[in-house]
Amino acid sequence: MTIFIYYYVGLFSVVSGMMAFVLNRKHFLSTLLSLEFIMVSIFWLMSMSFFCVGVEGYFVLFFLTFTACEGALGLSLLVYLVRSSGGDFFSSFSVL
Secondary structure (H helix, E strand, O other), rough: OHHHHHHHHHHHHHHHHHHHHHOOOEEEHHHHHHHHHHHHHHHHHHHHHHHHHHHOHHHHHHHHHHHHHHHHHHHHHHHHHHHHHOOEEEEOOOOO
């Protein structure tokens, strides 16, 4: 019964991260943070699922590696955008 509480916490975290991603789109940094929160929540759900089934967690480590690479790529894009445009506001970015 208690394992379902962990699933509900993970699902609530994913949904709240998606709501933060959709509703808070003023700064690039806040969207990156909401994406990282979604990825950590999915990592939590995968860890709990593999723990309950009793399978080896190599895929979870593979997913965590890609999550770290995604975070590094997002931060490098943020640094580039701040240096080129002077801020992380979406309204100051040029489409061209």
